[in-house]
Amino acid sequence: MNRIGIVTGAGRSYEIAVMTVYQPTEAYAIATIDSVSRIVWDTINQAP
Amino acid sequence: MCRKHGHGVNADDAYADALTHGRSFTGASGAGERNDHVTRIDSRRDLTFGTAHFYGSTGGQAIPSVAPSVAVAMAVMATVSGYWIVYASAPLPPAQHRLAAKIAAYVESRRGTVSVAVHSDVTGYTTVYDPRREDTASHGWRRRSR
Numbered sequence: 001m002n003r004i005g006i007v008t009g010a011g012r013s014y015e016i017a018v019m020t021v022y023q024p025t026e027a028y029a030i031a032t033i034d035s036v037s038r039i040v041w042d043t044i045n046q047a048p
Numbered sequence: 049m050c051r052k053h054g055h056g057v058n059a060d061d062a063y064a065d066a067l068t069h070g071r072s073f074t075g076a077s078g079a080g081e082r083n084d085h086v087t088r089i090d091s092r093r094d095l096t097f098g099t100a101h102f103y104g105s106t107g108g109q110a111i112p113s114v115a116p117s118v119a120v121a122m123a124v125m126a127t128v129s130g131y132w133i134v135y136a137s138a139p140l141p142p143a144q145h146r147l148a149a150k151i152a153a154y155v156e157s158r159r160g161t162v163s164v165a166v167h168s169d170v171t172g173y174t175t176v177y178d179p180r181r182e183d184t185a186s187h188g189w190r191r192r193s194r
Contacts, residue, residue, distance in 0.1 A: 013169035022160035032158050039154055040166055043147045 001029040007041065014044055151177055 004017040018036050023029035147166065155162045155177060167174040 008169075011170075015167045015169075017163075017165045019163040020160055024159055028159070032155075032160075032162055035154060036151060036162070036164055039150050040147065040164075043150055044166065044168055 001026065001033065003033050005037075007037075012041065012044055014040070016040055148175055148177070 001023065002017070002019045004015070006015050007013070016037060018033045020029045020032055023032065151164050151166075155164065162177070164177040165174065166176075
């Protein structure tokens with residue numbers, strides 16, 4: 001499962017692409033992508 | 049709004065709570081039924097980030113290796129199963145370094161292979177986590193002129 005997105009708001013503006021392969025299940029792949037997305041949201045563009 | 053196919057802003061369950069916090073998300077996915085919205089992303093002028101993956105990928109199958117057109121390999125960020133390519137000059141700003149490290153740590157805890165690319169419109173940096181086990185279509189990606 002692959003996913004790309006444009007995310008804006010709260011001082012953040014970025015594009016993200018996540019590719020997954022060899023994931024055990026679709027749900028597992030979704031969880032992987034969701035978690036990566038959350039990490040990016042929580043981390044990106046934060047002040048040094 | 050169709051959650052299954054990602055129409056509109058509410059494209060992904062992962063972003064449902066984001067919407068409640070004033071964020072917006074326009075999404076697209078490869079592999080199978082969700083592949084149909086890639087063209088909508090492509091239509092955004094000057095957006096090359098991300099689309100390269102989908103042109104080169106068929107639902108995660110391996111694709112011919114291509115070299116990034118502009119890249120600085122960050123050896124200091126080498127990890128067990130992958131490496132980072134940053135489309136900017138070293139050293140990385142602290143925020144980008146922090147982002148890369150966190151994603152790498154998480155991805156390595158997961159099964160399978162995961163490639164992640166993030167382009168910040170704020171900093172102009174494109175950061176790619178590119179596991180060696182899969183050749184990702186980095187060719188043609190570029191840093192936007194700002």
